[in-house]
Amino acid sequence: MILFRAAEAATIAGGQLTAGDPMAPISGVTTDSRQVSAGDLFVAVAGRQHDGHAFLSAARQAGATVALVGRGTEQPPGMTLVRVADPVAAMGMLAANHRRRFDLPVVGITGSVGKTAVKDLTGGVLGQDYRVLLTEGNLNTEIGVPLTLFRLTDRHEVAVLEMGMRGLGQIAALADMALPLVGVITNVGEAHLEVLGSIERIATAKAELLAALPPDGVAVVNADNAWTRRMAEARPGPTIRFGYAPDAAVTACDLENRAEEGTRWRLVVREWGWPRRCLGRPTGRWPPGPAEQEINLPLPGRHQVENALAAAAVGLLFGIRPEAIARGLEAAPRTGMRLAIRRVAGITVIDDTYNASPASMLAALTTLQEVAGSGRAIAVLGDMLELGSESREAHHQVGAACAGLQGLIALGDRARDIAAAARAAGLRSVTACRRSEEALAELATMVRAGDTVLFKGSRAMRMERLLADFLAGREGGLAS
16 A cells, blocks of 8 residues: 655655655655665654664665655665655654545543553454554554554554653644544543643643544543543533543442452443444444443453443443443453563562553552452562652652552662651561662562562663563572
């Protein structure tokens, strides 16, 4: 499939074709010279560590036919060059143009915590009745969203896009590119507080998704979060609330923790709040409530059930029957480094090392205690970053939540506040470490057979490395 010709791409992106063939076909788009396929457009992004302009020859050798460049550069033989003011912005213009060729509904998903989980769960639910284009991994930025949109073809019936941000106006720009019909906001919390400056500004940034919806668009918001509740109350258009609050149209009851097997619960659909029409192909009655359905979610934790409720709400909007929603949720993927549970040499390990915010830390600690049951629960927690002036208070809040554990190892300068608050809350077995090697040694003496151990911290803390070293030691000890 040809997405564009070089001259067409130059016109759409407001650029100038400076060298090569105006009719050169573009069949794909990439920003990584290592992932180029024949016929691709290579976008030369100037990043903090690498400048894509240095990889034009490598991209051409791999099969790229055209490149978007932001400055004058030597033309690799056989490559067509389109010069633009900003290659990333130009890529967004091309993606917006491509998206507008297709008349299909788009579901946009954002929030401080849970975006990727909700995206994956929503894809699984909608995939029961529709051919779905889904964001790969967490490609949710001004680069990732366009790359997803370029994969859109005639075979797709709905698109589910994760949208992230690190400033005001960014989600609005992504929404202008993607034209969502449904906007899902998982929650508003302290993630990126250092960048935005206040939780009010974070809420304003997230609300840009709802502001971008058309008059017949539907908002799907968390009924348990004060900030998203305010968004729902201020919105004139149809809004579906999910969560545990009494006024949630999509809620859960009878939760049963099943450790590494996940959580069993009942989906409850109430009759209020639904728009006048189904957004897809209705396969049952409309509106969809009242109804109930047993769910076996292969993910642990009350917060994962809440993520599943968001996905169920979207599925119901598109006419997915509750029993099909159950099948979609029960096939949910277990994403690496996000509450992945495994047993090693008599120890239950919870790997939640991908990232950390105050809300996700508290949710993970709750899950730790649920999985541990009557056994000992131990947490290995690293710094939470990008919290600005709220950092100390946020770390103290997490530390206080550790009071019910049997052991805590805090790694990093900021995590020392977690340790101090845990001690103040009455936890006796607390160790604060500055280096991973110290934490590993402390953990080796603290842990014993039957324990459940949680590993979690911000991405920059590389907690997965500490976990890998711990597992290697346990497995090695078992083998010997």
